[in-house]
Amino acid sequence: EVQLVESGGGLVQPGGSLRLSCVASGFTFSDYWMHWVRQAPGKGLVWVSRSNYDGSSTSYADSVKGRFIISRDNAKNTLHLQMNSLRVEDTAVYYCARGSVRTVFFEYWGQGTLVTVTS
Amino acid sequence: SYVLTQPPSVSVAPGQTARITCGGNNIGSKGVHWYQQKPGQAPVLVVYDDSDRPSGIPERFSGSKSGSAATLSISRVEAGDEADYYCQVWDGSSDHWVFGGGTRLTVL
Numbered sequence: 001e002v003q004l005v006e007s008g009g010g011l012v013q014p015g016g017s018l019r020l021s022c023v024a025s026g027f028t029f030s031d032y033w034m035h036w037v038r039q040a041p042g043k044g045l046v047w048v049s050r051s052n053y054d055g056s057s058t059s060y061a062d063s064v065k066g067r068f069i070i071s072r073d074n075a076k077n078t079l080h081l082q083m084n085s086l087r088v089e090d091t092a093v094y095y096c097a098r099g100s101v102r103t104v105f106f107e108y109w110g111q112g113t114l115v116t117v118t119s
Numbered sequence: 120s121y122v123l124t125q126p127p128s129v130s131v132a133p134g135q136t137a138r139i140t141c142g143g144n145n146i147g148s149k150g151v152h153w154y155q156q157k158p159g160q161a162p163v164l165v166v167y168d169d170s171d172r173p174s175g176i177p178e179r180f181s182g183s184k185s186g187s188a189a190t191l192s193i194s195r196v197e198a199g200d201e202a203d204y205y206c207q208v209w210d211g212s213s214d215h216w217v218f219g220g221g222t223r224l225t226v227l
Contacts, residue, residue, distance in 0.1 A: 035216065045154070045162065045205050047216040059214045062120070095161060104209040105152035106216075107173070109161040 002026040002108045004096045009113030016086050016117070022079040022096030022110055030054065030074040033099035035106060036081045038092035046092075049081065050099070064090075086117045121210040123219035130225045137193040139222045141206030144187075149208040151189040153182060156221075157202045165204075166191060193224070201226045 008020040020036070036048040049060045049070040058070050069082040079096055093114050097106040124142045131137040141151060151169050154162040164173050166182035169189060179194045193200055206219040 037216075044203075044221040045156075045207075045218045047218065050216070061215065100167065104150055104216075105164065105167050105207060106154070106162070107164060109163070111161050 002098065004098065004108060004110035006094065006096050006110045006113040009094065009115045011116045011118065012086055013119055014086060014088055014117055017082070017084045018086065018115060020081040020083065020094055020096075020113060020115070024077045024079065024096075024098070027098070029072075029077040032101075033103045034070075034072060034079045035097045035099060036070060036079075037095045037097050037106070037109075038090075039095070039112075040089075040092045043092075048094070051079065083115070086115075088117050091115060091117045120213065120215065121208070121217045123206055123208065123217055125204075125206060125219040125222045127220070128223045128225065130227055131196050132227045133196055133198065135196055137196050137200070137224055139191045139193075139204050139206075139224065140188050141190070141219050142188045143208065143217075146187055146189060146208070147184065149210075151182065151184060152207045153180075153191045154205045154207065155200075155202045156205065162205065196224075196226055198226050200224060 003025045006022045035050045051070045055072045067085045071080045093112040095112045096110040098108040100107045153166040155165045156162040165176050165180045169184045170182040181192045183190050203221045205221045
């Protein structure tokens, strides 16, 4: 059974940093692209970032580019999102999602971790 | 950046068919995928590549695409189908994954 478990969310002040983690199980982690998707309270889904199989290629939404860094540790089946220079508008539930074999959609999702940026 | 447009809400009586549309420029050239999200839960993939269903998703859920819009159809709607539904595509020109704004399905 595929499982994705996020952690690391919490309360942080504007300008601060936070590191999210997603531990994967039930599949060969290094065979799949991985993503972060977020959802602000009461709002829709927004794609944030993706990593290819080994982290050598990444992509970011314009709203987080230059502030967030996605990385992965295939030996530990873990995906990370380092979030720097956080803004109030980054407040959201952050989901870890596994890409499909053809990489174009999201086959499995974690339960999410809440990040709240407030002074 | 690429934009997908969905109606904010759709209402349907139990047993009827709900249709949720997703429009975008040149959407015919892109694979469209659909997710269901119930309150307090993570999204679940219900249709991929325009019209394919993952294992475990009821046949009542189907997808189609014509012209400038894709459509998610849910036949014989049940109270348990009440949820938010999102369409999604991959925009190859920007290497970004794009979601529609979401449609809340209400079962009357």
